[in-house]
Amino acid sequence: ETGVTQTPRHLVMGMTNKKSLKCEQHLGHNAMYWYKQSAKKPLELMFVYNFKEQTENNSVPSRFSPECPNSSHLFLHLHTLQPEDSALYLCASSQDLADYNEQFFGPGTRLTVL
Amino acid sequence: AQSVTQLDSQVPVFEEAPVELRCNYSSSVSVYLFWYVQYPNQGLQLLLKYLSGSTLVKGINGFEAEFNKSQTSFHLRKPSVHISDTAEYFCAVSDRLRDTGFQKLVFGTGTRLLVSP
Numbered sequence: 001e002t003g004v005t006q007t008p009r010h011l012v013m014g015m016t017n018k019k020s021l022k023c024e025q026h027l028g029h030n031a032m033y034w035y036k037q038s039a040k041k042p043l044e045l046m047f048v049y050n051f052k053e054q055t056e057n058n059s060v061p062s063r064f065s066p067e068c069p070n071s072s073h074l075f076l077h078l079h080t081l082q083p084e085d086s087a088l089y090l091c092a093s094s095q096d097l098a099d100y101n102e103q104f105f106g107p108g109t110r111l112t113v114l
Numbered sequence: 115a116q117s118v119t120q121l122d123s124q125v126p127v128f129e130e131a132p133v134e135l136r137c138n139y140s141s142s143v144s145v146y147l148f149w150y151v152q153y154p155n156q157g158l159q160l161l162l163k164y165l166s167g168s169t170l171v172k173g174i175n176g177f178e179a180e181f182n183k184s185q186t187s188f189h190l191r192k193p194s195v196h197i198s199d200t201a202e203y204f205c206a207v208s209d210r211l212r213d214t215g216f217q218k219l220v221f222g223t224g225t226r227l228l229v230s231p
Contacts, residue, residue: 004157006157040123040223041223042118042222042223042224043204043219043221045218045219048216048218050216055216056218090157090158092157092158097217099146099208099209099210099216099217100146100165100208100217101217102148102160102163103160104160105150105157105158105159106157107155107157108156108157
């Protein structure tokens with residue numbers, strides 16, 4: 001595997017379910033990000049991790065819970081979601097948090113909440 | 115805080131025609147600017163970036179962008195598009211996280227480029 005991978009690619013869940021999204025980067029990067037992409041809206045930054053430490057929680061509801069066990073893996077745990085949480089969830093990584101670094105994105109998980 | 119405006123939500127164009135996708139950002143202080151492309155069912159891929167130096171930046175797939183500080187713009191251009199260029203294009207500017215001062219990317223709402231034969 002190369003680059004940034006995300007599983008699953010598609011997920012349908014009920015409002016009472018608990019599920020997790022997984023992201024893995026094979027680039028040796030130290031920073032990882034979760035974004036939410038909804039139709040007609042700019043990408044919303046949700047969480048930022050740098051060297052496994054969370055550096056940003058962009059006012060995300062507690063029904064989204066991130067986990068970063070090491071610099072290569074990032075999870076997003078989901079519970080009691082709402083239909084408006086349906087979106088494409090993108091994971092990204094960068095070398096570190098210097099502002100000239102590009103971010104490398106995974107293909108995303110398309111989440112549908114019923 | 116920085117913001118990015120992509121005024122055109124959709125740009126239809128015929129194959130082999132030139133195209134320009136517009137991007138304006140909010141602040142005239144030193145910025146780093148990026149263009150990303152998203153093909154259907156895929157994540158975002160970097161097309162090009164401006165960090166410093168020459169205001170004309172060349173990227174992949176024949177795209178280029180011009181940084182204009184006085185107009186706070188970073189428009190994306192291609193002299194001759196292909197059907198395969200049909201995708202969503204996102205302009206982004208680097209900004210600082212509120213608490214830590216570290217980098218975050220602020221994205222525009224995207225422009226859908228539709229190339230037809």
